[in-house]
Amino acid sequence: MKLKLMTRSTEKLKETLSLISHLRKFIILKFTPTELFVISVNGSSVSSESQVWCNLPIARHFETIEISSMRENNILMEINIDLLLQTLKNFDKANSEGLNIRLQKTDTAGEQGVSTKNGRTASLALFYSNININSNVVNHTFRIPVKILREAQDMLREPAHTDQGLIMKLPNEFVTMFKRLDKFKKTSFNDRVVIQASKSDGGFLRFVLEEEGKFKVTMSWNNKLEVHKPANADAESLRESLHTISVNPEAEDDGLDQLETCVKLKDWQQASRIVGKCRTVILYIAPRKCSLHCLLDETDDVELVYYINGVRS
Known part of the structure; x- marks a missing residue:
C-alpha cells in the first residue's frame, strides 16, 4: 500500500474540511486514482444519522499522485478532522512552496509516536519546508494517527436515490x-x-x-x-x-x-x-x-x- 501526494495549494481542501468539521470528530478519507472522497458518517448508525460525501477530483488538487493498494488502488482511512485541518492551516501560514503527504505504517510497538489503540497503527505524514527570517531552511513534519479501513470499502456506499422526488x-x-x-x-x-x-x-x-x-x-x-x-x-x-x-x-x-x-x-x-x-x-x-x-x-x-x-x- 502506497500513498504519496504533493500539492502547492490546500485552500479548497481546507475550506471543505472547515464546512463539515462541526459534524463529527473523525472523518473518512478515500483516495482513488481519480478522486478524493471526504466522508462524514456515523458507522454505527448509518440509517438514522446524516451523512456528507465530498468529492474532489484528485488531479485538480495535487500535482504529484502515487496511489497503490491491493484493493483496486483504493485507500480508506479514518482520521481526526481537527488535526488534519490545523495542519493545513499551519502549512498555509508557513508560505511554503509545497506540501508533501505520505502514508506511513508503524509496527506494533508504535514507533514514530503513533498510538496503536483502536487500530491506529499508521499515520498520515504531512511535511513541508520554509525559510525563516534568518534565511535558514526550517523543515516541518506532522504525523496524524489514522486507522486503515480495509473492510470498509465493500460496506461504505454513498446513499442512493431510489424514490421519485x-x-x-x-x-x-x-x-x-x-x-x-x-x-x-x-x-x-x-x-x-x-x-x-x-x-x-x-x-x-x-x-x-x-x-x-x-x-x-x-x-x-x-x-x-x-x-x-x-x-x-x-x-x-x-x-x-x-x-x-x-x-x-x-x-x-x-x-x-x-x-x-x-x-x-x-x-x-x-x-x-x-x-x-x-x-x-x-x-x-x-x-x-x-x-x-x-x-x-x-x-x-x-x-x-x-x-x-x-x-x-
Missing part, C-alpha cells in the same frame, strides 16, 4: 431560513420539522414545526422557486442539476406535484454552514429523505452532498 435550486439568500429555524433548537417539542415542497403556484418550500396541542409554526420561502422532477433520481442526474435544472417533460404531469418529508431539526440545521458557503445548492426532497447537492464555487473542484434520512412525524 422533486428538486429545486436554492438561492444564496436561503441561508436566512436556517437562522429563523435556529430559534426553535432549544424548544421542548420533539425536535422534528416537516419539509414541504410543491410545483404548484409557481413552486414553494415551507417548514412546519408542531407540538400537538401547544403550537404549530409554518415558515415559507416567499420568493419564487423553480420546482421540478429530475429526469432521473440517480446521482448523475442530480449532479447535472447543479449546473442546470434538467426537467423530464413526461414526468411533469404525473401527479407528483407536492411532497413532504419529516426530518430531525438538528440534522437539517447542521447543513447551514454548507449552504451558506457554497455557490450552488440543489435541494432534492423525497417522501422519506432529502439531500442538498452543492458546489463550493463556480468550478467542479469540490462537490458536497449532505444526505438526511427521514423520521416518522
